[in-house]
Amino acid sequence: MHIAEGFLPPAHAVAWGVASAPFVVHGARSLTREVREHPESTLLLGASGAFTFVLSALKLPSVTGSCSHPTGTGLGAILFRPPVMAVLGTITLLFQALLLAHGGLTTLGANVFSMAIVGPWAGYGVYRLLRRYGVPLMVAVFSGAFVADLSTYCVTSVQLALAFPDPAGGFLGALGKFGSIFAVTQIPLAVSEGLLTVLVMRMLVQSSRGELTRLGVLVASAAGRKRAESAGAVAR
Amino acid sequence: MLPIDAAAHSSRWRRRHPVDKAVLGFGLTVLAISLPPWPGAALVLVTALAVLLGPAGVPGRRLWRAYRVPLGFCVTGALTLLVQVGGPEGFVSPAEDGPLRAGELLLRTSAASLGVLLFAFTTPMSDLLPRLVRAGVPAPLVDVALVTYRMSFLLLDSVHRVRQAQAARLGHTTRAATWRSLGGLGATAFVRSFDRAARLQTGLAGRGYDGTLRVLVPEARVSVRFTLWSVALLAALAALTLVLERPLS
Numbered sequence: 001m002h003i004a005e006g007f008l009p010p011a012h013a014v015a016w017g018v019a020s021a022p023f024v025v026h027g028a029r030s031l032t033r034e035v036r037e038h039p040e041s042t043l044l045l046g047a048s049g050a051f052t053f054v055l056s057a058l059k060l061p062s063v064t065g066s067c068s069h070p071t072g073t074g075l076g077a078i079l080f081r082p083p084v085m086a087v088l089g090t091i092t093l094l095f096q097a098l099l100l101a102h103g104g105l106t107t108l109g110a111n112v113f114s115m116a117i118v119g120p121w122a123g124y125g126v127y128r129l130l131r132r133y134g135v136p137l138m139v140a141v142f143s144g145a146f147v148a149d150l151s152t153y154c155v156t157s158v159q160l161a162l163a164f165p166d167p168a169g170g171f172l173g174a175l176g177k178f179g180s181i182f183a184v185t186q187i188p189l190a191v192s193e194g195l196l197t198v199l200v201m202r203m204l205v206q207s208s209r210g211e212l213t214r215l216g217v218l219v220a221s222a223a224g225r226k227r228a229e230s231a232g233a234v235a236r
Numbered sequence: 237m238l239p240i241d242a243a244a245h246s247s248r249w250r251r252r253h254p255v256d257k258a259v260l261g262f263g264l265t266v267l268a269i270s271l272p273p274w275p276g277a278a279l280v281l282v283t284a285l286a287v288l289l290g291p292a293g294v295p296g297r298r299l300w301r302a303y304r305v306p307l308g309f310c311v312t313g314a315l316t317l318l319v320q321v322g323g324p325e326g327f328v329s330p331a332e333d334g335p336l337r338a339g340e341l342l343l344r345t346s347a348a349s350l351g352v353l354l355f356a357f358t359t360p361m362s363d364l365l366p367r368l369v370r371a372g373v374p375a376p377l378v379d380v381a382l383v384t385y386r387m388s389f390l391l392l393d394s395v396h397r398v399r400q401a402q403a404a405r406l407g408h409t410t411r412a413a414t415w416r417s418l419g420g421l422g423a424t425a426f427v428r429s430f431d432r433a434a435r436l437q438t439g440l441a442g443r444g445y446d447g448t449l450r451v452l453v454p455e456a457r458v459s460v461r462f463t464l465w466s467v468a469l470l471a472a473l474a475a476l477t478l479v480l481e482r483p484l485s
Contacts, residue, residue, distance in 0.1 A: 176321055
């Protein structure tokens with residue numbers, strides 16, 4: 001759910017931009033440092049950005065028979081970490097605004113806050129917490145993607161309720177109004193995105209174990225570590 | 237290539253400097269959200285439409301195909317303003333000034349969207365991104381955005397082909413098969429994006445890649461005349477709004 005161009009009053013647009021800025025700047029600085037130290041990361045990060053962009057363009061079957069698009073923030077945060085997702089998400093949202101007319105430039109700050117900051121951090125937090133307590137990978141992945149998706153929509157509801165308080169119920173009335181509209185469509189969609197993320201991750205575990213280990217999602221197996229150590233010893 | 241970007245590459249204003257178009261397009265967007273919706277946003281909407289279809293030469297059909305997307309979001313969002321929650325008339329009842337607020341919101345968002353579309357339909361991303369370095373955006377960040385932009389089209393194309401192949405193998409006939417196919421599609425996109433990055437890395441390393449992606453950017457100068465005309469047009473719109481606001485409200 002992107003907030004459309006011009007939807008927010010100017011003061012709100014600026015305020016959400018200011019709220020997003022520290023996260024994006026922090027992500028941009030760590031990304032710049034990473035690229036300066038390892039120039040080859042540019043291509044990998046660019047590929048990750050393209051993957052995020054394409055993931056958000058996949059059509060997801062909805063319970064009502066229609067289809068929607070996943071936010072991709074949960075999977076992105078699990079694979080690339082939230083600070084990197086703040087930057088990749090901002091780039092993706094900018095491309096979506098200019099290439100697909102989804103979202104907007106005046107609402108970029110608000111959309112970045114919900115989709116590139118809160119969604120990834122909330123999803124990643126839940127994923128890490130569950131993994132720390134020994135919950136199986138796929139359960140943690142589902143929960144992370146579900147929470148990332150749902151928290152994105154909750155923040156969007158808050159943003160809209162703050163901008164358009166209800167004439168009778170005020171902020172809480174508007175929050176209930178926007179929240180209940182989103183709940184009808186977004187809870188099933190969050191479940192759908194969680195399931196899709198599990199399916200993608202299951203296939204990635206089978207086909208791209210190396211990349212997942214490099215990204216820190218999977219821990220290198222003992223045999224793999226031994227192979228790497230012996231290769232290092234031979235090299236030395 | 238995506239339709240808006242394809243249209244931008246063949247735009248009449250393609251050779252103009254992005255700053256020229258940014259002043260006009262984003263200026264219209266800023267006016268749309270800052271001026272009173274009536275008559276300010278309405279004037280911006282008419283002006284943006286006239287510039288897009290007239291001097292900028294954007295085909296009407298292409299514009300409509302792109303414009304209906306944000307318009308759909310705007311209409312859905314504006315509908316919520318028609319009702320209120322709580323109050324003496326029941327839990328949910330029609331809001332007294334709901335139609336007025338919804339109408340104003342629709343005017344504002346539709347006018348603001350046209351301003352951004354004016355920029356998007358005349359400026360290819362490949363002209364814009366490399367110039368962001370001069371605007372102070374760190375070069376590594378711009379490089380990542382450039383790779384993302386160029387790789388997105390390849391990946392979208394790959395995903396489209398994989399989807400066609402899945403459909404040909406009856407991968408979308410049942411709900412379970414659709415989900416399985418979707419999972420495969422997402423995983424394939426990931427594997428292909430990393431594979432392309434690795435191959436690009438190898439190719440660039442062979443050409444002495446030092447960490448910076450140098451691309452040719454079409455030569456263009458900021459037109460002082462165009463920019464001044466744009467600023468004059470924006471000022472005239474603001475002035476006209478202030479003059480007409482009282483008699484029309």
